Amino acid sequence: MTDTSLADAPGTTTAQRPFLVVDDLRVHFPTDDGLVKSVDGLSFELRRGEILGIVGESGSGKSVTAQAILGLHKGSKAQVSGRILLDEQDLVPLSENDMRGVRGDEVSMIFQDPLSSLHPFYSIGNQISEAYLVHNKVGKKAAKQRTIEMLQKVGIPNAAGRYDDYPHQFSGGMRQRAMIAMALICQPKLLIADEPTTALDVTVQAQILELIKELRDELNSAVIIITHDLGVVAETCDQVVVMYGGQCVEKGTVDELFDRPEMPYTWGLLGSMPRMDRVRQERLTPIPGSPPSLINVPKGCVFNPRCRFSDRVEGRRCFTEHPDLLETTGSTDPRVRHQVRCHIPPAERQEILLTEIRPTL
Numbered sequence: 001m002t003d004t005s006l007a008d009a010p011g012t013t014t015a016q017r018p019f020l021v022v023d024d025l026r027v028h029f030p031t032d033d034g035l036v037k038s039v040d041g042l043s044f045e046l047r048r049g050e051i052l053g054i055v056g057e058s059g060s061g062k063s064v065t066a067q068a069i070l071g072l073h074k075g076s077k078a079q080v081s082g083r084i085l086l087d088e089q090d091l092v093p094l095s096e097n098d099m100r101g102v103r104g105d106e107v108s109m110i111f112q113d114p115l116s117s118l119h120p121f122y123s124i125g126n127q128i129s130e131a132y133l134v135h136n137k138v139g140k141k142a143a144k145q146r147t148i149e150m151l152q153k154v155g156i157p158n159a160a161g162r163y164d165d166y167p168h169q170f171s172g173g174m175r176q177r178a179m180i181a182m183a184l185i186c187q188p189k190l191l192i193a194d195e196p197t198t199a200l201d202v203t204v205q206a207q208i209l210e211l212i213k214e215l216r217d218e219l220n221s222a223v224i225i226i227t228h229d230l231g232v233v234a235e236t237c238d239q240v241v242v243m244y245g246g247q248c249v250e251k252g253t254v255d256e257l258f259d260r261p262e263m264p265y266t267w268g269l270l271g272s273m274p275r276m277d278r279v280r281q282e283r284l285t286p287i288p289g290s291p292p293s294l295i296n297v298p299k300g301c302v303f304n305p306r307c308r309f310s311d312r313v314e315g316r317r318c319f320t321e322h323p324d325l326l327e328t329t330g331s332t333d334p335r336v337r338h339q340v341r342c343h344i345p346p347a348e349r350q351e352i353l354l355t356e357i358r359p360t361l
């Protein structure tokens with residue numbers, strides 16, 4: 001452990017101490033059909049001033065992970081285990097009540113669906129002011145002032161004039177901005193943004209990512225961005241976790257993930273996902289097959305039913321042995337080690353990347 005003041009100093013982007021440690025997180029839901037293993041042994045670390053991207057196809061466990069960090073499974077049937085250390089405090093054993101104090105004070109979330117977190121019957125301004133009042137001992141007038149400032153900051157034109165508007169009077173892009181204003185007004189040390197730019201036009205997307213980066217720069221916040229868009233990751237994130245079937249199958253710095261991806265699933269994603277920064281979209285090739293059942297997860301490697309390369313591994317290990325998440329030979333950053341969950345021998349992975357994958361991306 002190192003100097004804690006470093007982690008708290010505004011503007012410091014290289015704090016040594018992780019602010020968020022997710023360690024062997026599991027979120028399982030008992031259902032009539034069996035146990036749904038939505039998140040199964042996920043680990044990552046995030047420092048203040050860093051932006052982590054979580055990517056993966058629909059149903060891979062991204063939102064459930066975010067909900068677990070916010071303690072939103074508390075009081076439900078979900079079985080949550082592992083550790084979620086926020087500033088060294090483990091959130092997993094906290095009661096729903098204690099967790100409520102942490103949320104909003106320290107952690108804010110931008111939800112996948114902006115309407116789900118905006119109440120239709122209260123004005124936008126009131127809702128944001130209320131969020132501010134819950135965590136700050138100020139009068140209503142000061143809260144209103146602060147809200148208008150924040151609405152201006154997220155680019156709502158004539159913010160004072162639109163304070164009393166209701167959610168339905170805002171466009172989709174404006175509602176998303178209003179929700180971001182609500183998430184930022186409490187100056188969270190950790191911001192979790194679940195698909196923050198989905199369904200927004202490209203210009204608005206870019207503005208919202210800029211705002212998130214500003215928060216990171218001004219408050220030295222840690223940020224998690226969940227996205228389907230690898231262009232968003234390339235533009236904003238420092239490190240990436242690739243999720244498949246509730247597990248992390250590859251993680252590393254953004255540069256490593258884009259320059260030297262090693263997991264066949266990551267190769268598939270790179271070829272199949274839209275890229276805001278890529279003009280030519282016509283070469284998108286979907287990954288054949290569909291994501292695994294989270295109740296009957298395939299034996300061996302969770303990706304084996306869709307992997308084109310499992311015959312390169314001797315002894316059918318891909319079908320019998322669950323691969324560990326291991327550091328790659330090319331891992332360069334000691335703080336964010338490049339790790340991959342794959343039985344293909346490392347030298348062969350490099351070879352496949354160079355000769356078969358790279359030319360198609």
Ligand SMILES: Nc1ncnc2c1ncn2[C@@H]1O[C@H](COP(=O)(O)OP(=O)(O)OP(=O)(O)O)[C@@H](O)[C@H]1O
Nearest residue numbers: 029031036038057058059060061062063064065294
């Ligand atoms: N309360 C619940 N009970 C049972 N299963 C659940 C529950 N919540 C989520 N799941 C399941 O967990 C899996 C992961 O869901 P999650 O919402 O995390 O996916 P995601 O990666 O965010 O997908 P998307 O990209 O579509 O948002 C899904 O199969 C989902 O059906």
Ligand SMILES: [Mg+2]
Nearest residue numbers: 062063064112
């Ligand atoms: Mg989701």
